Amino acid sequence: MSLRHRPPPLPATEPVRRVEAGPWTIELLPGAAYATRYVASQAAIGFAFDSQSGLHAIGSDRVQPFLATPNSLAFVPVGCDVLSESAAGGEYLRVVHAQGLAVPGERAFNNRIDPPAIRLALQIRRALLSASVDADWEAWAHALTERVIGHTGLSGPLKGSITAARLRLLDEFIDAELAGPLSVQALAGLLGLSEGFFIRAFKQATGKSPHSYLIDRRLTTARARLRDSSASLAEIALACGFNSQAHMATAFRQRLGVSPVQLRRSVDA
Numbered sequence: 001m002s003l004r005h006r007p008p009p010l011p012a013t014e015p016v017r018r019v020e021a022g023p024w025t026i027e028l029l030p031g032a033a034y035a036t037r038y039v040a041s042q043a044a045i046g047f048a049f050d051s052q053s054g055l056h057a058i059g060s061d062r063v064q065p066f067l068a069t070p071n072s073l074a075f076v077p078v079g080c081d082v083l084s085e086s087a088a089g090g091e092y093l094r095v096v097h098a099q100g101l102a103v104p105g106e107r108a109f110n111n112r113i114d115p116p117a118i119r120l121a122l123q124i125r126r127a128l129l130s131a132s133v134d135a136d137w138e139a140w141a142h143a144l145t146e147r148v149i150g151h152t153g154l155s156g157p158l159k160g161s162i163t164a165a166r167l168r169l170l171d172e173f174i175d176a177e178l179a180g181p182l183s184v185q186a187l188a189g190l191l192g193l194s195e196g197f198f199i200r201a202f203k204q205a206t207g208k209s210p211h212s213y214l215i216d217r218r219l220t221t222a223r224a225r226l227r228d229s230s231a232s233l234a235e236i237a238l239a240c241g242f243n244s245q246a247h248m249a250t251a252f253r254q255r256l257g258v259s260p261v262q263l264r265r266s267v268d269a
Contacts, residue, residue, distance in 0.1 A: 021137035054086030
């Protein structure tokens, strides 16, 4: 086969990071395109760090479009038939107990915004990315299970304020303008909302402030560029809207617990 007709190489991805802790299996799945179908042999807790869109049928014969809300909790009970696919995917935490989970109810759910679960998921991600040897994996997994048990009191996006369609519009606008000085005022104006109302509604819908969400989107894009390009760290920092390479490195260490160099090496290893 000539070089001209060879299929293009698959883009690099960060490795799946996995820890076995007692009866628990904890996995951090990198943002990547996926297509899967299975019947769950074990109940599983999931946490979506990024917005994800695609098609799914969870415990149903009906395949329909979905938008996973960033910073949201999900649960798939044992025996649930799952079909899900996304052209881009997003970073995802998955926690499974070897003997199953004693969770009331048999219905799957997703897009649950719960601040304690968000804090736990961020803590677990930092430990997985930095390969922490002092992490209390079992305690964290058990605490996350407690958040799932109490899921009936959790809330989702507010209708009429930050709906799934509006969140998708915001993501598209942020990604298109990422290299520039994005402001909360501009995001609120895009939806025709006052800045104060937008800040309150956005935090209730995603569990984070608009400013924190912007930093997360910059980090997600920077991580993708670290994987998929040979651009310098300084070039990536500016393209993702950071003031400098040092500014980007500080955000990486504060939010992810690792440096950009460490993440790039984990892909190349």
